[in-house]
Amino acid sequence: MRIHIPGFGGEVPAIPPERLSDHQATLATNCLLDDADLTPLHAPQTLTDQPQIPQPKHNTLYLYSPGKWFVFEDDVDVVPSPILQDAFGRVYFTGAGKPKVTNNTLATGSGVLPASAYELGVPAPSKKPGTTLQPGSGEDEEGLDDDETRYYVYTYVTDTGEESAPSPLSNRLVMTKPSDRVALTLSAPDNNISGITHFNVYRSAESAEDALFQLVAKLPLHTTSYTDTKRQDQLTHVLSTIDYLPPPEDLNGLIGLDGGMLAGFTGSTVCISEAYLPYAWPDKYQLKTKWPIVGMKALPGGAVVCTEGEPYLLMGTAPDAMMLETTGTQQACVSKRSMVAMDGYVLYASPDGIVRVAGGVAELISEPLFKPRQWQALKPETIHAYYHEGEYIAFYGDTTNGLGYGTGGFILNPGRRDVRYFDFYSPAGYRDLKSDSFYILMTGKLKKWSGDAVLPATWRSKKFKTTVTNFAVCQVQADDISGIEITLYADGNLFHRQTLTTEFDGTFWLPPGLHSTWQVEIKTTKPVRAITLAESPEDLD
Incomplete structure (x- = not known):
């Protein structure tokens, strides 16, 4: 025998x-089990070049460029620009107060990065343009239906070319002669929090208030007076930013979607930006869930939206074609940071275990792994997790308990549906796709997940x-x-x-x-x- x-x-x-089964364990700590061999896990290795790290709290890591790490105190979602090879190096983030954007001019410097950022979105001017009709020379030819009713608006434009929604309409003007001119007075923003550098001035060609507006002039922000003498045939560009609103001030959970869109949430509302215009968030693209939203993770063709009740699928290829569909499975998400986009599906922590959402179906995949008391001992509401080498790497807990599942971490292999533990903890991690490397923060230091030494x-x-x-x-x-x-x-x-x-x-x-x-x-x-x-x-x- x-x-x-x-x-x-x-x-x-x-x-x-x-x-x-004969190969399964009652205890597996600091183990790699590749190819069924028992191999020790390699210890995290401290990097030589260390970023400035806020103390004592640091919950988010993001690699902006080689050697330039963003470190945030709070749970922050960071999304790179959807524009390939963006000349401004823009990065967008939520979770650190109001939604923000930084770039290659603002982000780097000394101290904790990002060094600076603008609030995301360009606020529309709150004051209508002042207008004064200046009659031209000559007499108005009575009996000819050549009078022109005109309105003006203006917008703010940033140093990266992002343009706001328009100001309120000016007073109504009636032009009786071709030589009539209009003197305009514009109002600069009281607090320039978006990098605004100039005005765009538009005027209508028709009397109806919903008519198209055409560009009259581009003016530096310090030029608040302008006299319009242009003929209608000199105007070409049409105002296209009518509903380009900034995102809600409490937007959270920012993600990037296919098709150049960004998405986030506030309460039970999913918000979606214009394609390739991450600063513009029209209200008409908002979608509602039944439950308060906890977090979102992008997948090809859409995203998984987790709530306090059940997960939804966000699907579509354009902002005006997006739709929400429930999975019909009541498994609440108890930790936003537990949500991880894997290979074509999303995993997250629910009160009952780890849920997988794939192909519109939500499944409790950890049911064979944990009994309720065992799962709750891991403090699922504290889990933050990451994808690396095909596995779900999770850190949990801020307390110890009587079941041997104190502060630490575990690795779930979705294929084998087994779990193994490691005996250290990190408050933040980041997976770099370019190098296929995983980084964590430990005891205030930035470390690579798998170094030379073994545990x-x-x-x-x-x-x-x-x-x-x-x-x-x-x-x-x-x-x-x-x-x-x-x-x-x-x-x-x-x-x-x-x-x-x-x-x-x-x-x-x-x-x-x-x-x-x-x-x-x-x-x-x-x-x-x-x-x-x-x-x-x-x-x-």
Whole structure:
């Protein structure tokens, strides 16, 4: 008789130890289980170049450019410009007060980055243009229907060319002669929080207030007076920013969507920007959910919107064609930061476990992993998680408890549907797609997830039930056995502990003893391929 473990898996806490599969663990800490080998997790490695990090609180990391890290105290969502190779290097973010935008002029400098930012959006002028009709020379030819009714508006324009919605309409003017002129007075913003550099002045060609407005002049912000002498045939460009409002001041959860759109939420409202114009957020693109929104994550063709009740799918390819569809599964999201976009689906923490939303279906994939009390011990409302190397890497908790799931982290493998733990904590992480690297903050330092040094891994097997047996020999298969510690438990008690050295070939004798329940524990800093218990050396093969 023998117990042979040719490969190693993670924990499935919900299953009793004696009912696990032979490769599954009752304890898996600091383990990599690639190719079924037991390999120690590499320790996070402190980077040589360290960013300025706000203390004591730092919850968001973002790599703006090589060596330039944004670090925020709060939960902040950062989205790069949807414009490819944006000359201004613009980045948009929510969660740090009002929605903001920074660029390659404002972002970098000394101290905590970003060094500075504008409020996102360009506010429309609040005052209508002042107008004074200046009659031209000559007489009005009576009886000719050539009088022109005219209105004026103006907009604000930023240093990056972003243009606001228009001001209120001017007073009504009636032009009776072609030589009539209009003197205009414009109002600069009281508080320039958006990088406004000039005005655009428009006038109507018709008497109706909803007629098109055409561009008359572009004026520097310090030029608040202008006299319009242009003929109608000299005007071409049409005002297109009628409803280009700034985003709501409490917009949160910013994400980038396909088609150059940005999206965020406030309360139970999904807000969507104009395509490739992240500063413009027309009210007409807003969509409502039944429940207050917790967070959103983008997927190809849309996004998953998690709420305090059920997840929704946001779908569409243009701002005016977006729609919300419920999944029909009442699984609330308890932590915005637990939401992670994986390979074509989203995972998030619910009160009952980890939910996967894929193809319009929401499924509680962790149901076989955790019983309710085990899951709640992880403090799911504290989870913040990241995608790396096909796995869901999560940090949890700010407290300890009686179940052994204190502050720390776990790795969920969605394919195997098992979990393993690591014994350190980080308040913030960032995955860099360009380098396929994962970074975390630990004890106020920026670290790369997997460095050169290894952590001691601990793996404990299921409880193997046998007839009353005297296992006499144990064999460990590894390229380097030195320092590997093997602990055997028999009938719930410590039976034998052996630390391997180079004197061993991986095989060692066990003390005599008849037992019917066996458990194997391995502590190692070296990869292990397999372990076997047998009644004799001949039974090892």
